[in-house]
Amino acid sequence: MTVTLTIDCMGGDHGPSVTVPAAVRFVQSTDDVELVLVGQQEIINAQLAKLRATDHPRLSVVNASEVVAMDDSVETALRKKKDSSMRVALNLVKEARAQACVSAGNTGALMAVSRYVLKTLPGIERPAIATVLPNQKGGYTTMLDLGANVDCEPTHLLQFAEMGHALVAAVDGKERPSIGLLNIGEEVIKGNDVIKQAGELLRGSTLNFYGNVEGNDIYRGTTDIVVCDGFVGNVALKTSEGLAQMLGDMIREEFTRTWWTKVIATIALPILTRFKHRVDHRRYNGAALLGLRALVIKSHGSADAYSFEWAIKRGYDAVRNGVLDRLSRAMQENQTQLQDAKPVSAIPAL
Amino acid sequence: MTVTLTIDCMGGDHGPSVTVPAAVRFVQSTDDVELVLVGQQEIINAQLAKLRATDHPRLSVVNASEVVAMDDSVETALRKKKDSSMRVALNLVKEARAQACVSAGNTGALMAVSRYVLKTLPGIERPAIATVLPNQKGGYTTMLDLGANVDCEPTHLLQFAEMGHALVAAVDGKERPSIGLLNIGEEVIKGNDVIKQAGELLRGSTLNFYGNVEGNDIYRGTTDIVVCDGFVGNVALKTSEGLAQMLGDMIREEFTRTWWTKVIATIALPILTRFKHRVDHRRYNGAALLGLRALVIKSHGSADAYSFEWAIKRGYDAVRNGVLDRLSRAMQENQTQLQDAKPVSAIPAL
Numbered sequence: 008m009t010v011t012l013t014i015d016c017m018g019g020d021h022g023p024s025v026t027v028p029a030a031v032r033f034v035q036s037t038d039d040v041e042l043v044l045v046g047q048q049e050i051i052n053a054q055l056a057k058l059r060a061t062d063h064p065r066l067s068v069v070n071a072s073e074v075v076a077m078d079d080s081v082e083t084a085l086r087k088k089k090d091s092s093m094r095v096a097l098n099l100v101k102e103a104r105a106q107a108c109v110s111a112g113n114t115g116a117l118m119a120v121s122r123y124v125l126k127t128l129p130g131i132e133r134p135a136i137a138t139v140l141p142n143q144k145g146g147y148t149t150m151l152d153l154g155a156n157v158d159c160e161p162t163h164l165l166q167f168a169e170m171g172h173a174l175v176a177a178v179d180g181k182e183r184p185s186i187g188l189l190n191i192g193e194e195v196i197k198g199n200d201v202i203k204q205a206g207e208l209l210r211g212s213t214l215n216f217y218g219n220v221e222g223n224d225i226y227r228g229t230t231d232i233v234v235c236d237g238f239v240g241n242v243a244l245k246t247s248e249g250l251a252q253m254l255g256d257m258i259r260e261e262f263t264r265t266w267w268t269k270v271i272a273t274i275a276l277p278i279l280t281r282f283k284h285r286v287d288h289r290r291y292n293g294a295a296l297l298g299l300r301a302l303v304i305k306s307h308g309s310a311d312a313y314s315f316e317w318a319i320k321r322g323y324d325a326v327r328n329g330v331l332d333r334l335s336r337a338m339q340e341n342q343t344q345l346q347d348a349k350p351v352s353a354i355p356a357l
Numbered sequence: 358m359t360v361t362l363t364i365d366c367m368g369g370d371h372g373p374s375v376t377v378p379a380a381v382r383f384v385q386s387t388d389d390v391e392l393v394l395v396g397q398q399e400i401i402n403a404q405l406a407k408l409r410a411t412d413h414p415r416l417s418v419v420n421a422s423e424v425v426a427m428d429d430s431v432e433t434a435l436r437k438k439k440d441s442s443m444r445v446a447l448n449l450v451k452e453a454r455a456q457a458c459v460s461a462g463n464t465g466a467l468m469a470v471s472r473y474v475l476k477t478l479p480g481i482e483r484p485a486i487a488t489v490l491p492n493q494k495g496g497y498t499t500m501l502d503l504g505a506n507v508d509c510e511p512t513h514l515l516q517f518a519e520m521g522h523a524l525v526a527a528v529d530g531k532e533r534p535s536i537g538l539l540n541i542g543e544e545v546i547k548g549n550d551v552i553k554q555a556g557e558l559l560r561g562s563t564l565n566f567y568g569n570v571e572g573n574d575i576y577r578g579t580t581d582i583v584v585c586d587g588f589v590g591n592v593a594l595k596t597s598e599g600l601a602q603m604l605g606d607m608i609r610e611e612f613t614r615t616w617w618t619k620v621i622a623t624i625a626l627p628i629l630t631r632f633k634h635r636v637d638h639r640r641y642n643g644a645a646l647l648g649l650r651a652l653v654i655k656s657h658g659s660a661d662a663y664s665f666e667w668a669i670k671r672g673y674d675a676v677r678n679g680v681l682d683r684l685s686r687a688m689q690e691n692q693t694q695l696q697d698a699k700p701v702s703a704i705p706a707l
Contacts, residue, residue: 191507222592222593226603235592239592241571242572242592242593243593245541246575249574252577262628271624279611282607282608
C-alpha cells in the first residue's frame with residue numbers, strides 16, 4: 008500500500024522554501040509514498056522547477072489561496088481563512104484522499120482547525136501533542152501533552168497515557184511500553200490533587216504504569232512514555248531547548264576563543280560532529296496530534312528542510328505502522344471496559 | 358560585623374564527610390564569618406581533627422543527638438526528632454545566635470521545620486524556594502518557586518515576584534530587576550486562569566514586570582527573575598539537570614571512544630575544562646528559602662564539599678547584603694500599599 012500525505016507547504020517561518028525541498032527529498036528517498044503539496048500553486052511550482060522535480064510521478068500540487076500566518080489567532084484561522092493551505096490539506100485527509108497531514112503552521116491554529124475538520128476519536132475528550140526526545144539509554148522517550156491542554160483533569164492524563172501507549176506500541180512494536188507520570192517526587196504522596204488522582208487511575212488501569220517520574224527521568228529514559236499536562240510539558244520542552252542552545256553556544260565559544268583553540272577544534276571536528284549529530288534536535292522534529300480521527304504531524308515552525316523532512320518521515324512511519332487503527336481500537340476497548348466496570352467502579356469521585 | 362551561620366552538618370547524602378570539610382574551607386578563605394557546626398559532636402570533631410581544624414577560632418560545635426534522614430517524612434522530622442541537627446541549627450538562628458542556617462537535608466522536612474521554628478514574615482502566605490541558574494548573557498537568572506508550593510493562587514505568584522525582587526535587589530544591587538512570568542507563550546491570552554490573573558496582578562504592581570516568558574527564556578536571560586509555581590519550577594529544574602547530565606555523558610563518550618579520540622581529548626583538555634567549569638552546576642548550589650523570619654539556605658542533597666561550600670557562600674552573601682531586611686521592608690511597604698489601596702482596588706475577585 009502506498010502512503011499518501013498532504014503537506015501544508017505555506018506553514019512555518021520559511022514556507023515553501025523549506026517545505027518543498029524537504030518533500031522532494033523525501034519522495035526521492037522513499038518508494039512507497041505519495042505527497043500532495045498544498046498551497047499557492049505558483050510559488051510551489053516555482054520551487055519544484057528550481058529542484059527539477061515538476062514532473063515527479065508521486066508529487067502533486069493542490070492550490071489553496073490563503074495562508075495561516077504564524078501569529079494568526081485561532082479565530083482567524085478557523086473562521087476567516089477557509090481556503091488556507093492548512094485547512095485544504097486537512098480537508099484532503101478528511102476526504103480520505105490522504106492518510107495524514109504534515110504542517111509547520113502555528114500550533115494553536117493547527118490544533119483548532121484539525122479538531123474542527125477531523126473531529127476527535129470516540130472516547131477522547133482532549134487531543135494531545137506527543138513528541139520524542141533522545142535519552143541516555145540511546146533510545147528515546149515519548150512525551151505528552153506538550154501544550155494542547157493547559158488545565159487537565161485526572162481522566163485526561165489517563166487518556167494521554169492510553170494514547171501514548173497506542174503510539175509507542177504501534178511505531179516501536181513494544182507491546183507494553185512503560186508509562187511514567189511526571190511529578191515532583193517519586194513517592195505516591197507527592198504532587199497536587201490532579202496528579203495524585205491520575206496516579207490512582209493509572210495504577211488501576213491495564214497499562215504498564217511505572218509510577219511517578221521526575222524531570223530528569225525524561226532524559227534518563229526511565230520509562231518509554233512520560234505523561235503530563237500541556238503547561239508542564241511545554242515548559243519542560245522549551246526549557247530543554249533553551250539549555251541545549253546555551254550549552255551548544257558555550258562549547259562553540261570555548262573552541263573558537265583563540266587561534267590555538269580553533270586549531271584544536273579542527274582536529275576534534277569529527278568528534279564534535281558526531282556529538283552534534285547525536286543531539287541534533289532536528290532529528291526529533293515532528294510532534295503527533297493524537298486523538299483525532301486522522302493523523303496530523305506538527306513540525307517546529309522554525310524547521311529547516313532537513314528538519315521538516317524528519318517531520319514528514321514521522322508522518323509516514325505513523326501511517327505505515329497503523330497508529331490510527333491501534334489508537335481507535337484501544338479507545339474502543341477502553342470504552343467497553345469502562346462501561347463494563349462502571350457498576351463496580353471503586354474510583355472515588357471522578 | 359561578623360556573619361554567623363549555623364551548618365546542619367548531618368544533612369545530605371554524605372553528612373559530615375562533606376559538610377565539615379566545606380565549612381573548614383569556607384572559614385579559612387573568608388575572614389569575617391563564624392560557623393557553628395551542628396550535629397553529632399564526636400563525628401564532627403573527628404572530621405575536624407582529620408582536617409587539623411579543631412582549634413579554629415571561628416568554628417564551634419553544638420551537639421544534636423538526632424538526624425533527619427533523607428527519606429524521613431515531614432511528620433517524623435517535625436514531631437519525633439526534636440533534637441535533630443536540622444532543628445537545633447534552626448533554633449540557634451531563631452535565638453539570634455546566628456543569622457542564617459545552611460542545610461543539605463531533605464527539602465520537605467527543612468521547609469516544614471523552618472516554618473515551624475522561624476515562622477513566616479508578616480504578609481507572606483507561602484514561603485518559596487529560589488535558586489540561580491546560569492544564562493547566555495553570562496549572568497544568571499533567579500527562579501522561584503522550585504517545589505515548596507504545588508498549587509498556587511495568583512496572589513502567591515505575586516508574592517514570589519516580590520520576594521525574588523527583594524533577593525536580587527539586595528544581592529546584585531539591581532534596583533529594579535526585571536520579572537518574567539513563566540508561561541507557554543508570550544501573549545497575554547496564553548496560559549491557564551491562575552497565570553492570567555497573576556499576569557494582571559503583576560501588571561498592576563510597582564514591580565518591573567516584563568511579561569510572560571517561556572522555558573527557553575530562563576537560559577536566555579530574558580529577565581533577571583522568572584516566577585512560577587513550585588510544580589512547574591521543579592520540573593523545569595530537574596529536566597535541566599537530566600538534559601545536562603545526558604549531554605555531558607555524550608561528550609565524554611565521544612571523546613573516549615577510541616585511542617585517537619582520547620589523544621584529542623588530552624589536547625583539548627584545557628578547552629573542555631573551561632567549558633565544564635562554566636556549566637558546573639555545583640557553583641549554582643544553594644537555594645534560598647524565602648519568606649521566613651530568618652534566612653535558610655538549602656543545598657542539594659547530593660552535594661560534594663566544593664558544592665556545599667557554594668551553598669555556605671550563598672548564605673554568607675545573603676546575610677552580608679541584608680536580604681532579610683530588604684525582604685521585610687518590601688513586605689511591610691506592600692502591606693501598607695495594599696491596605697491603602699483596598700477601598701479603590703480594581704482587581705477583580707481575588
